[in-house]
Amino acid sequence: MPANHTILEMRSITKEFPGVKALSDVSMAVQAGHIHAICGENGAGKSTLMNVLSGVHPAGSYTGDIIFQGEHVQFKDIGSSEAAGIVIIHQELALIPELSITENIFLGNEPTKHGAIDWVTAKRRALELLARVGLEDNPDTQIKHIGVGKQQLVEIAKALSKSVKLLILDEPTAALNEADSQHLLDLIRGLKGKGISSIMISHKLNEIEQVADSITILRDGRTIETLNVKADGVNEDRIIRGMVGRSLESRFPDRTPHIGEVFFEVRNWNVQHPQAAERMVVKNSTITVRRGEIVGLAGLMGAGRTELAMSVFGRSYGNFISGQIFKDGEEIHLRNVSEAIEHGLAYVSEDRKALGLNLIDDIKRSIVSAKLSKISNGQVVSAPMEYELSEAYRKSLRIKTPSVDYGVRKLSGGNQQKVVLAKWMFSDPDLLILDEPTRGIDVGAKYEIYGIIQALAAQGKGVVMISSELPELLGLTDRIYTIFEGAITDCIPTDQADPEALMKSMTSAKKKVQST
Amino acid sequence: MSESTGRAGRVRAGFTDLKHIFGGGQSDVRQFGILFSLIAIIALFQWSTNGLTLSSGNLINLVSQYSYILILAIGMVMVxxxxxxxxxxxxxxAFVGIVVAISMNSWHFPWPLAILFGVFVGVVIGAWQGFWVAYIGVPAFIVTLAGMLIFRGGNQVIGNANTVPVPPGFTTIGAGYLPEIGPNTGYNNLTLLLGLAIAVTVVLKEWRAIRVQVSMGSAHAPLWVSIVKVVLLDTVVLFATMLFAGGREGTSFPISGIILGVLVLAYSFITRNTIFGRHVYAVGGNRLAAELSGVKSRRVNFMVMLNMSVLSALAGMIFVARSVASGPQDGIGWELDAIAAVFIGGAAVSGGIGTVTGSIIGGLVMAVLNNGLQLEGVGADKVQIIKGMVLLIAVGVDVWNKSQGRPSIIGFLTRNRNAAAPAPAEPTRKVPRNDPPHPSRPLVPAP
Incomplete structure (x- = not known):
């Protein structure tokens, strides 16, 4: 094929963040009029690569070449990549809820006449653009009054208004239902017919198989392979093999599990999205946990893992619809967080800084914060007990700090996470739900945290561990549940699990739940 | 802190010890700086007014004139x-003041009952405002802006925009002094006893603190620090005692000062040592994290707003007692004095940071400034300008220091010395960390 059919070529892109090589010698090429998919696990470097391409990471902050429409380009910000015709649509939509569709489409790019905004032209052009994306709503409608699916279409209309040549879509269907997804995919295919190429990042492999012309697979910041969908006969299994084809190393402390009886069960759990009542974020899910067992909960981002965990933890997320919780054979009702703590539950959030810690507090106050009653006489907190007990946790968890009087803000991510773990161990839980407990933590601290988790299980506590890293779940857990679109799709003993089967259950609704 | 053991290190350690003298921990470093500002301001006015500032009459006047603002600052810091x-x-x-005045004047409530009634009205108003803030979710700024209008108008409607006098018994809480008892010593005996009791308590408290620290094996300052601290504090206490006790015949330490002192002790204890106090800090520091730790943030917000109104009621009654009548112009601008005191005293606008003692010191700075300028005959117009500048500069210096990575005025003082030291600023930073560049999309380093 002649070279002018390649609209975009990225050559040997390397991008480093302090301490992390996010992309290492990544190359890819997109043919004009193609839909090019990028696949990889969470953290494989997909988003970083797209941020390099769109100028979020400006030229100079990475090495390598970008050739767009036959020319070397160096984007210094999003504005310059958009001027060249590359538009990125992020997973979290960048629309302003209070503004109308028209205002959003032309935000930052308003048509003017004599220095004032020309609303007549704007509205006329908005109508044309909406027709192109198949949206029939009144362009004066506020964004907050239309659903997520339609908001995606507005994003695309906005991209079209900038005479886009290459459209980048980051998880475009993650928040959409089946019908909206299908409409969106059809639209992308339609745009392809009009000469607009797309790069699509998606976890939904069936969609990729359906619409993509070629696929680049990234793993650990490197290009693994580029597949041509038609020529190579690509299917989901083939993609998964490329994504997870990584050997497990001994990154985990040794452990002999001592697993007891089932003592905790969440049965037929249903939860609604807190804002959008029509969206069920957890659907009829059932999980059981035994004493001394580490249970994994595997799912892709947005699959409903955190939503399930937080809604169980005293209904701290979403609108509870139905379901039961049993502990030690009896049904318990956890209407708020303090009742959940009272009944021996602990939840370590995935967002340590926003939900896990009060960053302006010191270590000792953070450690005791979830169960002050334990060190209090009536309403009065005992300072000596606070110091003594938090000091004990500092020593046993090896939190690296000169003293427990230090502020948690000054600690590294790994040590902050140990403080969070200490906080919840201090509350004497029977069941710990750990949501991405090793996110953003270096390898050494990860090993220590794995050790802590194993020690908790050895004490007879139940642990539910949510993680985006399959190797972590395979190395640490005894049993793994997979969750997809809010529903539990499978439950596999870890010694019988393999990454490909798990990835398959995490990306498709297979109804075969065995609650062993 | 692996600071190089050079001269700079020692100087810094000396400053840290010095800080311990005034209980300057991590959270209240600014209090330490503002305490020094207070001492400096007192010294300046003492000099410029030829000793009038620290005279018996002025000191007694200062306490009874500003106690109600300081009482408001206690509640405001929690808010x-x-x-x-x-x-x-x-x-x-003002609203509670007029209601209480009328209750005694028209309904002939005995004054102790009237005080209870005033507190009750404060509770009702607080519950009203707390309900809107905590359970409906209207920002407190709006709720209390509305309250400002509602209760100002309420005062004028109920009092018919007139001044209502209060009976003599009631005035004790605002204009009364510790009574004369015992032999004639030339001083007020009760004030002397009170001062002695405080001086002894200071010693005992320090002694107990040292014992607790030793038993916990926690880091504590050297003994000389404690001795210097006790000697300094007791000197101040005894000096003040003599001044308060040696005032004009019939005056001594004001009753309103006693009420203030009791409230400061009680609320310091509540904010520092109780579960509720912890919850206040937790909700302000990170509401979501607090809720996920089982804190009922709505209840905390409700209680804090309610408490503020009760203290406002108390302040209003003390003011009415002091001025022997309730009027339509009472309490105008108090909120701003109280808020200024809290921010000068080290609280953060974003919440989660602040102390009762800090706010009292901040309030005293404003009070001494006001008082000293009045003694010098500076007009009220210029006093306002100066007070505004002090507020801006106090908070400005603090914010600027924080942005320089120095948490306090002491950090500012030791700045140049540290710059001369060859030691690396923060050795721990050298360890490479894998903090993700994007929190929402962590990058997993290849094993």
Whole structure:
């Protein structure tokens, strides 16, 4: 094929963040009029690569070449990549809820006449653009009054208004239902017919198989392979093999599990999205946990893992619809967080800084914060007990700090996470739900945290561990549940699990739940 | 802190010890700086007014004139720690003042009952405002702005925009002094006893603190620090005692000062040592994290707003007692004095940070400044300008210091010395960390 059919070529892109090589010698090429998919696990470097391409990471902050429409380009910000015709649509939509569709489409790019905004032209052009994306709503409608699916279409209309040549879509269907997804995919295919190429990042492999012309697979910041969908006969299994084809190393402390009886069960759990009542974020899910067992909960981002965990933890997320919780054979009702703590539950959030810690507090106050009653006489907190007990946790968890009087803000991510773990161990839980407990933590601290988790299980506590890293779940857990679109799709003993089967259950609704 | 053991290190350690003298821990470093500012301001006015500032008469006047603002600052700091603001305190004080005055004047309530009635009205108003803030979710700024209008108007409607006098018994809480008892010593005996008791308590408290620290094996300052601290504090206490006890015949330490002292002790204890106090800081520091730790943030917000109104009621009654009548212009601008005191005293606008003692010191700075300028005959117009500048500069210096990575005025003082030291600023930073560049999309380093 002649070279002018390649609209975009990225050559040997390397991008480093302090301490992390996010992309290492990544190359890819997109043919004009193609839909090019990028696949990889969470953290494989997909988003970083797209941020390099769109100028979020400006030229100079990475090495390598970008050739767009036959020319070397160096984007210094999003504005310059958009001027060249590359538009990125992020997973979290960048629309302003209070503004109308028209205002959003032309935000930052308003048509003017004599220095004032020309609303007549704007509205006329908005109508044309909406027709192109198949949206029939009144362009004066506020964004907050239309659903997520339609908001995606507005994003695309906005991209079209900038005479886009290459459209980048980051998880475009993650928040959409089946019908909206299908409409969106059809639209992308339609745009392809009009000469607009797309790069699509998606976890939904069936969609990729359906619409993509070629696929680049990234793993650990490197290009693994580029597949041509038609020529190579690509299917989901083939993609998964490329994504997870990584050997497990001994990154985990040794452990002999001592697993007891089932003592905790969440049965037929249903939860609604807190804002959008029509969206069920957890659907009829059932999980059981035994004493001394580490249970994994595997799912892709947005699959409903955190939503399930937080809604169980005293209904701290979403609108509870139905379901039961049993502990030690009896049904318990956890209407708020303090009742959940009272009944021996602990939840370590995935967002340590926003939900896990009060960053302006010191270590000792953070450690005791979830169960002050334990060190209090009536309403009065005992300072000596606070110091003594938090000091004990500092020593046993090896939190690296000169003293427990230090502020948690000054600690590294790994040590902050140990403080969070200490906080919840201090509350004497029977069941710990750990949501991405090793996110953003270096390898050494990860090993220590794995050790802590194993020690908790050895004490007879139940642990539910949510993680985006399959190797972590395979190395640490005894049993793994997979969750997809809010529903539990499978439950596999870890010694019988393999990454490909798990990835398959995490990306498709297979109804075969065995609650062993 | 692996600071190089050079001269700079020793100087810094010396400053740290010095800080311990005034209980300067991590959270209240700014209090330490503001305490020095207070001492400096007192010294300046003492000099410029030829000793009038620290005279018996002026000191007694200072306490009874500003106690109600300081009482408001106690409640305000808790509101601000929680991340709110209360603009209605002056109007509530005026409203309760008129209601209490009328209850005695027209309904012939005995004055002790009237005080209880005033507190009750404060509770009702607080529950009203707390309900809107905590359970409906209207920002406190709006709720209390509304309250400011509502209760100011309420004062004028109920009092017919007139001044209502209060009976003599009631005035004790605002204009009364510790009574004369015992032999004629030339001083007020009760004030002397009170001062002695405080001086002894200071010694005992320090002694107990040292014992606790030793038993816990926690880091504590050297013994000389404690001795210097006790000697300094007791000198100040005894000096003040002599001044208060040696005032003009019939005057001594004001009753309103006693009420203030009791409230400061009680609320310091509540904010520092109780579960509720912890919850106030937790909600203000990170509401979501607090809720996920089982804190009922709505209840905390409700209680804090309610408490503020009760203290406003108290302040209003003390003011009415002091001025022997309740009027339509009472309490105008008090909210701003109280808020200024809290911020000068080290609280953060974003919430989660602040102390009762800090706010009292901040309030004293404003009080001494006001008082000293008045003694010098500076007009009220210029006093306002100066007070405004002090507020701006006090908070400005603090914010600027924080942005320089120095948490306090002491950090500012030791700045140049540290720059000369060859030691690396923060050795721990050298360890490479894998903090993700994007929190929402962590990058997993290849094993």
């Amino acid at each position: 601000i720690i929680c991340g709110h603001i209360d603009l209605s305190v002056g109007s509530i004080a």
